[in-house]
Amino acid sequence: MTNIKIMKSITSIIVAILLCSISSAYSQAIDKFSIDSGGDTSSSANIQILYTIGEVNIQERSSANLQLSEGFINPQIVLAISLDPKVFLQGPLLNPTIAGLMNDDLRVAAYIPTTSPYADNASMDASVLNVSGNDAIVDWIWVELRDANDNTLIVYSGSALLQRDGDVVGADGVSNLLINLPSDNYFIVLDHRNHLGVMTATALALSVDNVNTMNFTDSAFSTFGSNAQVILVSANTAMWAGDTNETDQIKFSGSGNSTNSIKDYVLADPGNGFNSVTYSSTGYLPIDVDLDGSGKFSGSGNDSNIIKDNVLNHPSNGFGSPTYTISQTVPLASN
Structure with a gap:
């Protein structure tokens, strides 16, 4: 009887060991990683x-x-620093359809690209261009923050969008600009592909704790350099129009002038079969000074006259010389 009990105990132990082995062999392993x-x-x-x-x-x-x-x-x-700048471009305000609002002819004609023309190749959803009214997009614009102790040193740069009312917004077409920099003093630069850029006169205190606003359209707002912007009939200020060859200068005549860029583009346009100087090139063009969707060298509503008028009427051109050069007042970047 004792031997039988011993045998049963041994058998039970063996079965238990086998069950544990089977359980261990088929149990789920938990690896230390995430999917x-x-x-x-x-x-x-x-x-x-x-x-x-x-x-x-x-x-x-x-x-x-x-x-x-x-x-x-x-x-x-x-x-992040929340930036809410406001600025006007002179070109689309020369003959505004609504007083105080820039024309959005490029948007209406579907000429504005969804990819920025600037170095970062930022992009927006095409639906952003469906918005009309005050917040309609006029064009892409370039934004820089520069070091407070060296205004040639860029610490941030990126594309943004410009609304008809002058608001500079993110690529979604509505939001303030978010810049991943700490609270500090910075120079703010706004630039455009065929207008002269503008910079704050001094480094401004920007904080991550609030929305930082600056109104470049206000003639009382201090900008860097003399006559950095043009004064409009409305008494607002705007970025000078006419930098058709991206030299940071506006010239009506003389070497490297801005009007020759218009003439050369128009004459080389494949659609201008007769090489007419009065031909209108259309599209998203560097020679389209007023941003109406067309570039003209001569004839009614040409872009050359805008450049001529800016040069002759510039406050620093005391003798009204057609060879006077309007130069951008933003210091050349060192990086």
Whole structure:
């Protein structure tokens, strides 16, 4: 009887060992990594949140700007400078259809590209150009922040969009610009592909704690250099129109003048079969000084006359010389 009990005990032990072995062999292993199923950047006011969504993870993963654990959203909150500049371009305000608003002829004609013409090749959704009214897009514009101690040193640069009422906004067409820099003093530069750029007279205090506004259209707003902007009939100020060859200068006659750029473009236009100097080239053109969608060298409504009038009427051109050069007052960047 005792031997039978011993045998049963041994058998039970063997069965238990076998069951444990089978269970161990077929049990699920949990690896210490996550399978990411998504992620994005979300912005609100001047707060930017970076995040990734993943499956359950029993180990934390981190990089320079992100930390994830347990598969939940683990954001890094970045406080950015919220910039709300306002500026006018002279060209689309020469014959405004609505007083105080720049014309948006390029948008109406569907000439504005969804990819920026500037160095960063920023892009916007085509639906942004469906907006009309005060917030309709006039064109792309270039924004820089420069070092407070060296106004030739660019610490931020990027494309933005310009609305009819002068608001400079992000690529979504409505939001303030978010710039990932700390609170500090900066020079602010605004530039355009065929208008002369403009810069604040001094470095302004910009903070991540609030929206930073600056109105370049206000004649009382101080800009760098003498006659940095043109004074409009409305008494507002605007960026000088006429830099058709991207030299940061406006010249009516003389070597390298801006009007010859218009003439050369028009005469070389494949659609100008008769090489007529009165031909109108159309599209998104550097020679389109008033941004109406066409570039003309001579004839009614030509762009050359805008350049001539700016040169002859410039406050510093005391003798009304047609060879006078209007130079951009923004210092040449060192980087």
